[in-house]
Amino acid sequence: MQDxxxxxxxxxAIEETxxxxxxxxxxxxGTRLSENQLATLxxxxxxxxxxAMMRLxxxxxxxxxxxxxxFVVEPSAEEAIAVYEARRVIEAGLLRSxxxxxxxxxxxxxxxxxxxxxxxxxxxxxxxTYLMGDFHIRIAELSGNAIIVDIxxxxxxxxxxxxxxxxxxFHAAQSxxxxxxxxxxxxxxxxGRAAELAVEHLDEVEMGLDLxxxxxxxxxxxxxxxxxxxxxxxxxxxxxx
Amino acid sequence: MQDxxxxxxxxxAIEETxxxxxxxxxxxxGTRLSENQLATLxxxxxxxxxxAMMRLxxxxxxxxxxxxxxFVVEPSAEEAIAVYEARRVIEAGLLRSxxxxxxxxxxxxxxxxxxxxxxxxxxxxxxxTYLMGDFHIRIAELSGNAIIVDIxxxxxxxxxxxxxxxxxxFHAAQSxxxxxxxxxxxxxxxxGRAAELAVEHLDEVEMGLDLxxxxxxxxxxxxxxxxxxxxxxxxxxxxxx
DNA sequence: GCTTTCTGTCTTGTATGCAAGATAGCCAGA
DNA sequence: TCTGGCTATCTTGCATACAAGACAGAAAGC
Numbered sequence: 001m002q003d004x005x006x007x008x009x010x011x012x013a014i015e016e017t018x019x020x021x022x023x024x025x026x027x028x029x030g031t032r033l034s035e036n037q038l039a040t041l042x043x044x045x046x047x048x049x050x051x052a053m054m055r056l057x058x059x060x061x062x063x064x065x066x067x068x069x070x071f072v073v074e075p076s077a078e079e080a081i082a083v084y085e086a087r088r089v090i091e092a093g094l095l096r097s098x099x100x101x102x103x104x105x106x107x108x109x110x111x112x113x114x115x116x117x118x119x120x121x122x123x124x125x126x127x128x129t130y131l132m133g134d135f136h137i138r139i140a141e142l143s144g145n146a147i148i149v150d151i152x153x154x155x156x157x158x159x160x161x162x163x164x165x166x167x168x169x170f171h172a173a174q175s176x177x178x179x180x181x182x183x184x185x186x187x188x189x190x191x192g193r194a195a196e197l198a199v200e201h202l203d204e205v206e207m208g209l210d211l212x213x214x215x216x217x218x219x220x221x222x223x224x225x226x227x228x229x230x231x232x233x234x235x236x237x238x239x240x241x
Numbered sequence: 242m243q244d245x246x247x248x249x250x251x252x253x254a255i256e257e258t259x260x261x262x263x264x265x266x267x268x269x270x271g272t273r274l275s276e277n278q279l280a281t282l283x284x285x286x287x288x289x290x291x292x293a294m295m296r297l298x299x300x301x302x303x304x305x306x307x308x309x310x311x312f313v314v315e316p317s318a319e320e321a322i323a324v325y326e327a328r329r330v331i332e333a334g335l336l337r338s339x340x341x342x343x344x345x346x347x348x349x350x351x352x353x354x355x356x357x358x359x360x361x362x363x364x365x366x367x368x369x370t371y372l373m374g375d376f377h378i379r380i381a382e383l384s385g386n387a388i389i390v391d392i393x394x395x396x397x398x399x400x401x402x403x404x405x406x407x408x409x410x411f412h413a414a415q416s417x418x419x420x421x422x423x424x425x426x427x428x429x430x431x432x433g434r435a436a437e438l439a440v441e442h443l444d445e446v447e448m449g450l451d452l453x454x455x456x457x458x459x460x461x462x463x464x465x466x467x468x469x470x471x472x473x474x475x476x477x478x479x480x481x482x
Numbered sequence: 483g484c485t486t487t488c489t490g491t492c493t494t495g496t497a498t499g500c501a502a503g504a505t506a507g508c509c510a511g512a
Numbered sequence: 513t514c515t516g517g518c519t520a521t522c523t524t525g526c527a528t529a530c531a532a533g534a535c536a537g538a539a540a541g542c
Contacts, residue, residue, distance in 0.1 A: 065534095089389060151327075
């Protein structure tokens with residue numbers, strides 16, 4: 001990254017720092033993001049930090065609790081399900097829409113799968129988390145469609161937050177196998193099959209979650225008092241904490 | 242809409258006012274959105290207006306030209322193609338993932354198609370534009386997935402902007418027919434067919450565009466000077482006007 | 483010991499002020 | 513008439529000041 005431009009770059013830098021921190025599992029869900037601290041850290045005023053937070057909120061990455069602070073989102077079980085559902089829809093649709101796997105695309109995915117493998121043997125879990133998410137972004141990049149890439153990057157970030165909350169064990173080998181199978185189908189130009197495999201793969205990962213586990217520990221009490229469930233908030237809709 | 246809450250609501254109100262203005266084709270691409278004017282209009286300071294603009298920029302609805310102003314986006318031909326491609330991917334994926342059409346869903350779509358018909362006979366073009374886009378959002382709503390609804394709403398807004406730039410004639414009857422066919426396939430629980438029809442429908446609408454027409458009137462000059470083409474910017478990436 | 487209240491501190495919410503770039507229009511000069 | 517430059521004005525960019533809610537911890541009352 002270049003540091004020459006001061007203006008315009010900083011807000012995006014804050015955004016990307018946080019997103020990439022999540023993508024590589026260095027930032028946990030629920031992490032507090034203090035406007036003042038970030039401002040000091042990046043050497044800017046709160047104004048710019050707030051702008052970055054607003055953008056990240058729109059992207060479903062952080063949320064604000066009024067006058068309490070900004071926090072990295074902790075997706076509820078319902079939200080987690082919605083994220084996986086959205087990914088299945090989009091990734092399956094994407095693969096099914098593909099017609100060819102170019103040579104460059106084949107090489108990119110092949111190189112990526114090799115990286116996954118070496119990270120597995122090295123036991124580098126943080127890097128592995130990053131790579132496991134990045135595989136799906138790489139596939140999106142093959143389409144050359146920046147819109148879809150952006151959407152899937154944000155959904156992947158949310159997925160990683162979900163994993164940190166609900167995933168007890170990390171079945172890296174299983175995920176890697178899933179990726180390899182998808183790649184094989186793509187190499188065979190059987191994109192319908194690749195789409196099916198992607199859905200299965202995401203199902204597998206979702207099934208590996210314990211969605212009764214962490215957040216909303218009040219759910220039992222809540223239901224026994226027959227209060228409304230935690231809102232499956234839209235990325236836009238008003239939050240009521 | 243309620244007006245009781247002042248805080249928290251206003252920024253969202255600005256956002257939604259603009260988005261719904263676009264969805265109903267009352268706001269044209271390239272419209273200037275002055276921070277000061279909006280601030281006066283909504284009775285708030287520029288700060289809040291700026292926050293709303295930042296969010297809308299993230300959503301791909303507006304963009305800022307540094308120290309010149311905020312403008313409703315004018316998608317380039319490349320961006321237009323990307324938007325349609327993204328919609329095909331997501332809407333086809335969505336329909337294919339459906340398993341049942343509930344009674345309530347059937348009624349909602351049926352009512353919607355009747356509205357389309359009456360707007361056609363009434364010749365209410367603005368309302369028709371809104372309804373034609375809204376059909377696709379209604380389908381997304383059937384999934385109950387707020388993430389997908391939000392994504393498709395923003396893509397629909399962009400689609401309408403694209404129409405206003407590149408669509409010479411408005412083939413409302415053709416679009417309405419397309420919607421009816423999709424609905425029929427859904428009623429027959431043939432969601433694979435519905436997905437195919439949705440792709441065809443979007444193709445038809447895209448083909449009806451004259452993508453050599455409006456923006457970037459300098460494209461000839463640009464290419465004859467062998468300057469780089471207008472960037473197919475991501476929704477996030479830096480804009481270079 | 484337990485509860486309640488109060489107060490100091492920390493957080494974000496919002497407005498405002500100033501800086502600096504962009505633009506349009508005028509004016510002068512050739 | 514056309515060109516070049518100047519200036520007045522308008523725009524956003526960014527920092528800062530202050531308001532106001534949330535919270536923790538101390539103090540007071542029982």
